[in-house]
Amino acid sequence: MNKDKTQLFHAGLSQDETNALSAYGFSAGSLPIRYLGLPLMHRKLKIAEYSSLIDKLNRKFNSWATKSLSFAGRCLLIKTVITGMVNFWTSTFLLPQQGCIRRIESLCSSFLWSGATDRRENAKIAWKTCCLPKAEGGIGLRNFKIWNLTLLLRLGWLLFSGSSSLWSPSQSWSWRCILSLREILSRFLFSEIHSGQNTSFWFDNWSPLGPLIGVFGREGTRNLRVHIDAPVSASCNAGGWSLPHLRSEQEVNLHLYLTGIPLPSIDRGPDQFFWLTNAIKNIVFSSSKTWDALRPRAAIQDVAKHIWFSGATPKHAFHFWVTNLNRLPTRSRLASWGLQVQIECCVCNSEIENRDHLMPTFHYAMVLWSQVRRHLRVSVPSFTDWTQLIHWTTSSSSTAPGNLRMMVVQAMVYNIWQQRNNNLHNQTLQPPLVVFKHINRHIINYIYALRHRKKFSSLMQLWLI
Numbered sequence: 501m502n503k504d505k506t507q508l509f510h511a512g513l514s515q516d517e518t519n520a521l522s523a524y525g526f527s528a529g530s531l532p533i534r535y536l537g538l539p540l541m542h543r544k545l546k547i548a549e550y551s552s553l554i555d556k557l558n559r560k561f562n563s564w565a566t567k568s569l570s571f572a573g574r575c576l577l578i579k580t581v582i583t584g585m586v587n588f589w590t591s592t593f594l595l596p597q598q599g600c601i602r603r604i605e606s607l608c609s610s611f612l613w614s615g616a617t618d619r620r621e622n623a624k625i626a627w628k629t630c631c632l633p634k635a636e637g638g639i640g641l642r643n644f645k646i647w648n649l650t651l652l653l654r655l656g657w658l659l660f661s662g663s664s665s666l667w668s669p670s671q672s673w674s675w676r677c678i679l680s681l682r683e684i685l686s687r688f689l690f691s692e693i694h695s696g697q698n699t700s701f702w703f704d705n706w707s708p709l710g711p712l713i714g715v716f717g718r719e720g721t722r723n724l725r726v727h728i729d730a731p732v733s734a735s736c737n738a739g740g741w742s743l744p745h746l747r748s749e750q751e752v753n754l755h756l757y758l759t760g761i762p763l764p765s766i767d768r769g770p771d772q773f774f775w776l777t778n779a780i781k782n783i784v785f786s787s788s789k790t791w792d793a794l795r796p797r798a799a800i801q802d803v804a805k806h807i808w809f810s811g812a813t814p815k816h817a818f819h820f821w822v823t824n825l826n827r828l829p830t831r832s833r834l835a836s837w838g839l840q841v842q843i844e845c846c847v848c849n850s851e852i853e854n855r856d857h858l859m860p861t862f863h864y865a866m867v868l869w870s871q872v873r874r875h876l877r878v879s880v881p882s883f884t885d886w887t888q889l890i891h892w893t894t895s896s897s898s899t900a901p902g903n904l905r906m907m908v909v910q911a912m913v914y915n916i917w918q919q920r921n922n923n924l925h926n927q928t929l930q931p932p933l934v935v936f937k938h939i940n941r942h943i944i945n946y947i948y949a950l951r952h953r954k955k956f957s958s959l960m961q962l963w964l965i
Contacts, residue, residue, distance in 0.1 A: 508529060562617065574612050637801045650794055691706040812910065861883065
């Protein structure tokens with residue numbers, strides 16, 4: 501051990517004991533310090549002490565060449581790099597909601613929608629929606645508050661799983677954080693009674709009723725004549741369960757359960773703790789299953805599996821997701837926010853500019869649809885709104901399977917919006933046949949790249965005339 505690179509930390513020692521330790525030649529250190537990149541101290545961290553994490557995320561965001569990144573590329577970086585960096589902290593500390601987690605989510609939202617953290621562009625979709633799974637209308641990002649709780653539940657699991665963890669009950673801040681999660685922990689931590697000596701009769705989850713203290717209250721200790729700190733084994737003897745005469749429906753339900761399980765015995769070994777998710781017992785902690793049980797939920801959207809189909813162009817799928825939620829900043833939408841803008845279409849100047857006008861019914865789009873009809877050799881109806889367009893896109897036929905339809909429509913929607921923006925900001929608008937030439941080349945290249953996949957092997961001959 502190198503004395504020049506080592507410091508000695510101690511607490512609660514007398515002066516003589518401190519002097520004796522200093523004789524070994526180690527310099528004395530004092531808290532707080534940083535260990536493996538994390539602040540190490542005995543007290544609760546202050547909000548300012550999380551600034552190193554915020555600064556690190558800011559540097560990472562600013563280091564990326566964001567101008568060349570699409571929305572889908574930014575989303576992928578948040579899912580992988582940023583979430584990985586935050587995981588290191590969220591698996592150790594209970595991060596404050598106001599001063600830390602919201603700041604992290606604000607940085608991620610700014611980067612996703614504007615490409616930088618120092619620019620403030622209105623987010624097209626709320627962050628809580630972005631944190632939903634794709635099947636429920638989101639893009640699968642993490643809700644960092646719930647993810648923080650999920651990872652910290654593992655620390656509670658280590659106390660019961662019999663692992664060689666260093667965690668031990670004390671009055672430290674970390675221990676108090678674990679205690680604050682007791683209510684959530686009781687939803688997942690289940691004890692299977694063997695000896696009955698390792699499971700608390702009142703506070704552990706060992707019966708279908710859940711923790712009995714929540715069922716019977718403090719008065720239950722008197723009614724059932726079981727001490728508040730007693731293990732399960734204290735409520736039985738060699739002759740059976742030693743509970744008093746039943747007085748309530750809850751006591752009857754408990755008695756029915758007890759008579760159906762083996763009597764605790766030391767010969768059966770120690771009690772076994774399980775992590776219960778979706779009514780399935782697991783002998784190891786699963787962060788993914790726990791996250792799925794805790795995360796916010798929304799209704800399943802059938803169109804999601806078509807938007808995010810295997811083989812989709814990421815930037816096209818992302819833009820189509822925004823369009824499907826009707827979050828494009830069209831002129832009519834900007835006017836509904838109170839902005840003083842014209843609501844007529846910036847291309848045709850005759851109709852109100854909204855999603856249903858630009859994508860299905862816009863004369864520019866109609867030319868593109870005629871080309872699609874010619875390539876797919878199917879009847880493409882005259883769409884009057886977005887719902888009809890989605891219905892046609894998610895259907896299938898022998899000459900126009902669903903994945904080919906969605907690939908074509910996503911490319912069209914992306915290019916129509918791109919041309920609308922070029923006309924609005926740069927006063928340039930390419931002819932629709934020129935735009936379709938780019939769409940056609942993209943589809944051919946993409947089908948060729950995925951030709952070895954079973955669902956794409958026959959698409960080339962269906963698309964080419």
